[in-house]
Amino acid sequence: MPGRQEMPSTLEWSPEEAQRTWTKAHDAAVQEYGEALVEAIKRENRRETAKARR
Numbered sequence: 001m002p003g004r005q006e007m008p009s010t011l012e013w014s015p016e017e018a019q020r021t022w023t024k025a026h027d028a029a030v031q032e033y034g035e036a037l038v039e040a041i042k043r044e045n046r047r048e049t050a051k052a053r054r
Contacts, residue, residue, distance in 0.1 A: 003027045 003026030004019075011022050029038050 003030075 003023035006026060007019065007022060011019055026038070
């Protein structure tokens with residue numbers, strides 16, 4: 001799935017340059033490693049972030 005559609009809500013308020021950078025990095029990671037692995041990494045990051053906020 002294209003990075004623009006997967007962009008975290010926090011980046012929606014960021015400057016356009018930051019959004020482009022994130023989209024390019026996301027799309028490159030999907031191309032290199034596959035969608036399933038990228039999704040697993042994002043889930044783990046969300047879990048660790050939630051744990052750190054406790």
